[in-house]
Each structure stands twice: as C-alpha cells, then as structure tokens.
Amino acid sequence: MKIFNTLSRQKEGFVPVNADKIGIYVCGPTVYNFIHVGNARPYVVFDTLRRFLRYKGYDVKYVQNFTDIDDKIINKANAEDTDFLNIANRYIDEFFTDIDGLNVLRADVYPRVTEEIEGIVNLISLLIDKGSAYDKNGTVYFNAHSVNNYGKLSKKNINELESGARVEVNTEKNNPSDFVLWKPAKPNEPYWGSPWSNGRPGWHIECSVMARKYIGDIVDIHAGGEDLMFPHHENEIAQSEAEKDGNFANYWMHNGMLLVDNQKMSKSADNFFLVRDVAKKFGYDVLRFFLLSVHYRSPLNYSAELLEAAANGLERIRNCRRQIEQATENHPYEDEFRASFIDALNDDLNTANAISSIFELVKFVNVALRNGESPNKAWLDDLDFMLDLLGVSDYVRNGSNDDIAVEVEELIVKRNEAKSAKNWDLADEIRGKLTTMGIVMKDTREGTKWHYDRN
Numbered sequence: 001m002k003i004f005n006t007l008s009r010q011k012e013g014f015v016p017v018n019a020d021k022i023g024i025y026v027c028g029p030t031v032y033n034f035i036h037v038g039n040a041r042p043y044v045v046f047d048t049l050r051r052f053l054r055y056k057g058y059d060v061k062y063v064q065n066f067t068d069i070d071d072k073i074i075n076k077a078n079a080e081d082t083d084f085l086n087i088a089n090r091y092i093d094e095f096f097t098d099i100d101g102l103n104v105l106r107a108d109v110y111p112r113v114t115e116e117i118e119g120i121v122n123l124i125s126l127l128i129d130k131g132s133a134y135d136k137n138g139t140v141y142f143n144a145h146s147v148n149n150y151g152k153l154s155k156k157n158i159n160e161l162e163s164g165a166r167v168e169v170n171t172e173k174n175n176p177s178d179f180v181l182w183k184p185a186k187p188n189e190p191y192w193g194s195p196w197s198n199g200r201p202g203w204h205i206e207c208s209v210m211a212r213k214y215i216g217d218i219v220d221i222h223a224g225g226e227d228l229m230f231p232h233h234e235n236e237i238a239q240s241e242a243e244k245d246g247n248f249a250n251y252w253m254h255n256g257m258l259l260v261d262n263q264k265m266s267k268s269a270d271n272f273f274l275v276r277d278v279a280k281k282f283g284y285d286v287l288r289f290f291l292l293s294v295h296y297r298s299p300l301n302y303s304a305e306l307l308e309a310a311a312n313g314l315e316r317i318r319n320c321r322r323q324i325e326q327a328t329e330n331h332p333y334e335d336e337f338r339a340s341f342i343d344a345l346n347d348d349l350n351t352a353n354a355i356s357s358i359f360e361l362v363k364f365v366n367v368a369l370r371n372g373e374s375p376n377k378a379w380l381d382d383l384d385f386m387l388d389l390l391g392v393s394d395y396v397r398n399g400s401n402d403d404i405a406v407e408v409e410e411l412i413v414k415r416n417e418a419k420s421a422k423n424w425d426l427a428d429e430i431r432g433k434l435t436t437m438g439i440v441m442k443d444t445r446e447g448t449k450w451h452y453d454r455n
C-alpha cells in the first residue's frame with residue numbers, strides 16, 4: 001500500500017515496524033460538546049484505513065485518546081455548576097453514540113488524560129533532566145531549540161517562525177516557540193500534584209505519553225486532521241524525539257478540512273452542523289458515505305446537495321443489491337471491479353475511486369440483468385466485500401434503521417397498494433401525508449424513489 005506521508009510530502013510504500021502488529025494512533029476530541037461533521041471526518045477516514053489494513057492481513061492496534069481536561073471543559077462545567085468530569089463523561093458517551101452510528105469500529109484503547117497523569121509527570125521530569133524543558137514559577141515549558149529539526153513536519157523554520165511571532169504579553173517563555181508542558185491551576189480549578197505546582201498538563205504532552213505507552217517506541221501511523229499538524233503534531237514530535245532518539249512516528253497522515261462556504265467547519269466559527277442533526281435528516285450511513293466520497297486529503301465542502309447525492313448513490317446501490325440478493329449460483333466472471341477497488345485503496349486510501357468501482361459494478365449488474373442474465377452470486381459477493389470494507393453494508397442490506405425511513409417505506413407500500421386498487425383518494429391522502437413529512441417522491445420504472453426535502 002502507498003501512503004502519502006506528511007513528513008516527506010510524498011507517497012511512500014507502507015512498511016510497518018513490525019508486520020505482526022501495526023500501531024495506529026489517532027488524536028481524539030476534547031470532550032465538551034457534541035461532535036460536528038468536520039470532527040467526524042478523521043474518525044471515519046482512519047476507521048476505513050484500519051478496515052483496509054485488516055483486510056490486508058495486518059493485526060492492527062488502534063489507539064485514540066480523549067482530552068478530558070481543558071479550559072473549555074472547565075468553563076462548561078462552571079456554566080452548568082457541575083464537576084468537569086461530569087461534562088467529560090457526558091460528552092464521551094455522546095461521542096460513542098455518534099461514532100457507533102457512523103459504524104466506526106471501537107478503538108482498542110481510549111486513554112484519557114486524567115488517567116495518565118503519572119506518565120505525563122514522569123515524561124516532563126525526564127525532559128527537564130535532559131535539558132529540553134524548564135520550570136518557571138510552576139509552569140514547565142518545552143525548549144523548542146533543544147531539538148534538531150523543530151518544524152520538520154509542518155516545514156516551518158524555527159527562526160522564521162520566531163521572527164514573525166507576535167510579542168506575547170507577560171510571557172515567561174525563553175523563546176516564542178517554546179510551549180507549555182505543565183501549568184499551575186487557577187483558584188477553583190481541578191489540579192494534580194507535581195514537583196512544579198499543583199496543576200495540569202498542557203495539551204501536546206498527553207499524546208506523546210499515550211502513543212508510546214500503548215503502541216511502543218515507534219508509532220507506525222499517526223493521524224488526525226491537518227489543522228493538528230502545527231503546532232500539535234510538531235510539538236508531539238519534539239517531545240517524543242527529545243525523550244528518545246529516532247522517529248516517533250514513521251507515517252503521518254492528515255485529512256483535509258471539511259468546509260462550509262469554503263471556511264473550515266469549527267465550533268469557534270459557529271458554522272458547524274452536528275453529526276446527530278445531520279444523521280436525523282439523512283441517516284448516519286449516508287453521512288459516512290458522503291465523508292468517503294472524496295479523497296481524504298482533499299477539502300470537502302459540506303452541502304445538502306452533496307449529502308443528497310450520497311443518499312441517492314447509496315439508494316442506487318441498494319436497489320441493485322436487492323435484485324441480486326437471492327442469487328445462489330456462482331458464475332465466475334471478470335471481476336475487474338474488486339481489483340480496481342483494492343487498487344484504489346492501495347493508492348493512499350483513495351475512497352473516491354474505490355466508490356467509483358462500486359458504481360461500475362452496479363452499472364454492469366444492471367445491464368446484465370436487463371439483458372436477461374440471471375443474478376450471479378459472484379456479483380453479490382463482490383458488492384458486499386466492497387461495502388463491508390467501506391463500512392456501509394448495513395444500510396445497503398437492511399435499509400436505514402431510522403424510524404422515519406421505516407414509516408416512509410410503509411406508507412409508500414400502502415400508497416402503491418391503493419393505486420393498484422384504483423383507490424385514488426387514499427393514494428392522494430397518503431401522498432399528502434408524505435409531503436407534510438418533508439418527503440419528495442418520484443415514481444420510476446424501478447419503483448417509487450424518495451428522499452427528504454432538506455429545505
């Protein structure tokens with residue numbers, strides 16, 4: 001498999017440290033709110049990577065952290081007059097609701113900052129001993145000048161970075177690029193004891209500790225959104241490579257941003273759509289399919305039209321599968337579709353091209369059926385293989401399990417029965433009901449097609 005490695009800015013053949021067990025580390029969310037569609041992108045994309053590597057025979061250890069202490073969590077807890085852990089636990093539960101809905105396989109480990117304080121304090125102590133970190137009045141900073149190659153991931157030059165840096169007010173840092181490893185608690189904030197102050201870790205240090213603890217000295221693939229490349233991942237590299245010589249992670253993968261009107265979807269820009277709200281309208285599976293519809297490194301614009309296109313695409317696949325699902329006889333055929341699907345994923349996880357292979361198979365099957373061929377089990381096997389690998393087979397097999405969709409399907413059956421019985425009044429009445437539910441219908445040769453009118 002070829003992977004575009006952010007470190008080299010090139011596609012490289014993937015060679016694991018140890019072919020018996022691959023370690024993947026994905027930076028997880030700060031848990032103070034529901035996740036939005038942009039947050040969902042890395043989890044869906046790297047889940048698909050994991051499924052593909054498993055298919056290739058690798059045993060994968062998949063680690064994703066939760067940042068369960070941070071200013072935003074504390075602020076939310078204060079606003080609700082509750083403990084920060086209540087907030088963190090609540091939004092971890094809500095995270096799983098969405099991520100399970102999106103059919104993201106559970107990670108092997110979900111380490112949480114507040115449960116890893118000891119390891120974090122140990123690493124900070126070691127970095128101080130090695131001269132890579134210093135304590136100023138209870139705050140510990142990492143000295144970015146203590147490592148060679150600071151900036152090697154984001155391709156930034158430390159001197160240029162610093163000459164362009166804004167002059168920070170009241171900073172105790174020795175250099176503008178230095179960053180916080182440990183900070184003292186303000187009054188009424190939660191804290192943990194340490195040799196420097198009662199306080200809590202800075203953000204970057206947790207991932208350095210957790211990745212090594214749960215994966216080993218060298219992480220095979222370290223992943224996250226491209227907005228994390230600098231400073232978060234750059235700082236992880238600095239910390240971990242100051243701890244031990246050699247590569248911290250061999251391959252860095254970054255997904256492109258999900259945009260709204262060409263602007264990054266984010267909580268702070270207040271232009272976000274929550275995963276669960278979108279799922280209510282379109283279904284989780286449609287959202288997953290939408291997120292995989294372009295290559296993971298490309299930006300992806302969020303729009304109702306594109307989600308509708310994803311819904312229609314899945315529906316087309318589903319209609320095709322329905323016509324062959326009873327096939328029992330296996331006739332060999334040129335299965336170029338499965339091969340091109342695998343080729344696409346081997347090429348830096350190109351899910352867009354992989355999905356094209358699915359549609360080519362669908363087209364092939366529809367033509368064959370129209371020409372009078374009987375359903376072939378080999379087609380069904382190929383289709384299911386591809387859908388399973390992308391994690392969208394449940395929907396295609398069973399239909400959406402959301403209640404509205406079930407109700408709509410039932411009403412459509414009733415309307416068709418009414419039409420067959422020439423009971424036009426009843427048929428119109430049912431159509432009216434569906435319209436008020438926001439459903440748009442179209443009668444086609446293959447039956448009644450429908451979608452939500454999202455306006």
Ligand code: AMP
Binds near residue numbers: 226
């Ligand atoms: P956060 O909770 O903000 O740290 O984000 C969790 C994950 O979502 C990280 O991997 C981010 O890179 C990713 N992410 C945040 N916003 C977007 C976006 N608009 N598009 C794609 N990924 C995003």
Ligand code: ZN
Binds near residue numbers: 027232
């Ligand atoms: Zn991280």
